[in-house]
Amino acid sequence: MKLSEGFFYTLKEDAKNEESISGNLLTRSGMIKKLSNGVYIYMPLGYRVLSKIEKIIQEEMDKAGCNQLAMPSLIPIDIYEASGRKDNFGKNMFSLKDRYDREYALGPTHEELFVMAASMKIRSYKDMPFNIYQIASKYRDETRPRYGLIRVREFKMKDAYSFDATKEGLDKSYQKMYEAYKNIFDRLKLDYKIVKADTGVMGGELSEEYQAVSPIGEDVLVLCSNCDYSSNLEVSESIIKENPTQEEMLPYEEVYTPNVKTIKEVANYLNAKEDKFVKTLIYNVDNKLVACLIKGDRDLNEVKLRKLLNAKEVTLASSEDILNKVNTTIGYVGPINLNLPIIMDSEISNLTNFVTGANKENYHYKNVNVKDFNSTLIGDIKNVKEGDLCPKCGNSLIFKKGIEVGNIFKLGDKYSKSLNLKYLDKDNKENYVLMGCYGIGLDRVLAAIAEQHNDEKGLIWPVAVAPFTIGISVLDVNSDEEISKANYLYNELTKQGIDVILDDRNERIGVKFKDFDLIGIPYQIVIGKKISDGIVEFKQRTNSETKLLKLEKTIDYIKETLTKEQM
Ligand SMILES: [Zn+2]
Incomplete structure (x- = not known):
């Protein structure tokens, strides 16, 4: 492509509404x-x-x-109805009607x-x-x-x-x-x-x-x-660390924790470590409520929960559901005397004397142990954390x-x-x-x-996908010699099947360099005054070094460089 006649533009300003x-x-x-x-x-x-x-x-x-x-993209809707996937896709599917009122989807898959x-x-x-x-x-x-x-x-x-x-x-x-x-x-x-x-x-x-x-x-x-x-x-998954302390199990007791709800607040108030907390999350699993117990410093993994319960859908229960259907108080939910099935994360089996909510406003229980409540099911329902141990070799996960x-x-x-x-x-x-x-x-x-190949000047395409492999810039488009040598290189490289873009616009050379850098052309040739001695400049997008090449050697040099690149 020659820029003097090609479709080409760049923008000086950052794009609006592009966050990446x-x-x-x-x-x-x-x-x-x-x-x-x-x-x-x-x-x-x-x-x-x-x-x-x-x-x-x-x-x-x-x-x-x-x-x-x-x-085709235009697909009769009954095809997705027959496979039961119209409901699966729900609102993610674009649907439309033809002039006879027949329904179609724009193929999502x-x-x-x-x-x-x-x-x-x-x-x-x-x-x-x-x-x-x-x-x-x-x-x-x-x-x-x-x-x-x-x-x-x-x-x-x-x-x-x-x-x-x-x-x-x-x-x-x-x-x-x-x-x-x-x-x-x-x-x-x-x-x-x-x-x-x-x-x-x-x-x-x-x-x-x-x-x-x-x-x-x-x-x-x-x-x-x-x-x-x-x-x-x-x-x-990760390996569960064994419980290092062999604490004696104590009887659980109610403690007054006024106006403290988050684990951090309760931990500060009770002067206890955050990893001594077990949180109880109420989930809606295919329209039934269940309570899920995980350590206070963990996040629940909904994919694992869905699989463990063989459920179609799991979502956190709404506060309305919790208020209407469970004998508890939001912010103080705990497993003892809770009238819901309890799914306990396997890591909790190792804990002794932990803190939970007491299902009563402003109260928690301390010294709770697994024997104090009935769990319906025990399984891995937690997200792994950085630093957890690899399930294959036991080293830490990143x-x-x-x-x-x-x-x-x-x-x-x-x-x-x-x-x-x-x-x-x-x-x-x-x-x-x-x-x-x-x-x-x-x-x-x-x-x-x-995202992976760029710098402050712009994109840096790998040769395999670059819009053009070589960019030729002409310093002075009014110089007949520069233009004719640039055209010669352009034609020869094109004959070799190499994608070349020639900047023969009447622009300052600085603008030309900036544009090739922005659009990420991997290799650039500059034809300037030295062409009268048969010399061109050659540079790579990935570094700022400039190499001087004899015009007649340039094509071979580029072919060699590209062969090395492909190896
Ligand atoms: Zn490992």
């Missing part, structure tokens, strides 16, 4: 433009980056033997359609395995779109589905995608972690996430300081934040059962097909790369 670095830099560098909340236009430069990401994904999927197809496609082929076990995928737009009515391209309402996704007859087959298909994803994210130069994750609304037996490490990530990654243990906080850029699921027969996808096995018996599903969010990948 990537959202701001992508907007300022003229790559994207916000259309409405969670909906963006990709401008030519941004579209080049997106297309390169798409190509890398396609190459690795094709290498793994996957077959690309295209699903495509499992149903992939099963339909697979059923065209599958009759017997001989028709599998295979993997089909698409790269297409999806639509979800997010409550809070934010962070530029990271949480949007219309987004591009690669989703693949594997179909197998046996469990071993599914394991193999899953492993293939696991490796393909590693290749993809390595080629994209992302700093990422692969973590175990909750199978959530997708269901199934195993799920792993590819998380780009970033301070604006919405997921908490729990990593071991010593071994390869890595997990999303949602499903993370936290990082991640942007989920990809995920892989072993779905098993969840969808084939609900959508009735069967095959005949060797004995002519009917069985359900085993599925895996594998997603990558392209916009998020692009934003995550931008």
Whole structure:
């Protein structure tokens, strides 16, 4: 592209309403433009980056033997009604009506359609395995779109589905995608972690996430300081520390704690340690109230609670519910004489003589022990904390934040059962097909790369996805020699299949440098006065050093540099 005739602009001012670095830099560098909340236009430069990401994904999927197809976005609503997922998605699904009043959805996900496609082929076990995928737009009515391209309402996704007859087959298909994803994210130069994750609304037996490490990530990654243990906080576990003190159990007694409600306040008032407290949280679990007991310095993990109780939905009970249905006082809830099922976190089994609420305004109990109340169920319902012990090796756990850029699921027969996808096995018996599903969010990948690769001057694209690999700046566009040599390099490099952008605008050289730095061009060539001696300047976006090259050696030098880069 030559800037004198290309579509190109940059903004001097920071973007308004962009709270993330990537959202701001992508907007300022003229790559994207916000259309409405969670909906963006990709401008030519941004579209080049997106297309390169798409190509890398396609190459690795094709290498793994996957077959690309295209699903529609406009989908009759009865398809989601039949699978029971219209209710699951609820308000997150965009729906619309046609002129005959028939209802449609803008596809939020495509499992149903992939099963339909697979059923065209599958009759017997001989028709599998295979993997089909698409790269297409999806639509979800997010409550809070934010962070530029990271949480949007219309987004591009690669989703693949594997179909197998046996469990071993599914394991193999899953492993293939696991490796393909590693290749993809390595080629994209992302700093990422692969973590175990909750199978959530997708269901199934195993799920792993590819998380780009970033301070604006919405997921908490729990990593071991010593071994390869890595997990999303949602499903993370730790070893419970043994109770070091062998205190004698005392009888519990009521203590007057006027106007102190928070654990900190009560601890100060009773002159006790905060880790001697057990808090009682009342949860609404599929419309039934239960009390959950965890240590005062812990947070409850709702994913674990939902799984432990095999529930559809768990939410903190409203104060109305607590007032109307339980014989207690908010702020002073405790397990003794509470008329609710009690779910106790396993860590509490180790505690002696702890403090709880007394179900009575302004009173707590001290010296409470597990024998003083009846727990219905004991299990792990707590969030891991930094410094907890790794369940694999016992060393301490550390936290990082991640942007989920990809995920892989072993779905098993969840969808084939609900959508009735069967095959005949060797004995002519009917069985359900085993599925895996594998997603990558392209916009998020692009934003995550931008979050990880930037400095005060702007973006620093890795060569693999940079909109252009080489930028040529001409110092004086009125000099015939400079312009003709710049055009010569531009044409030669283009012939070699290298993406070149030539800044032949009548602008100050400072402006040209600033623009190439802002849009993140990895390599730059400057053609100035030294061209009369056959010399050009060469520099990399990642450092400020300038190298002088002979014009005739420049193309070879660049080819060598790019070959090294790919190794
Ligand atoms: Zn470990």
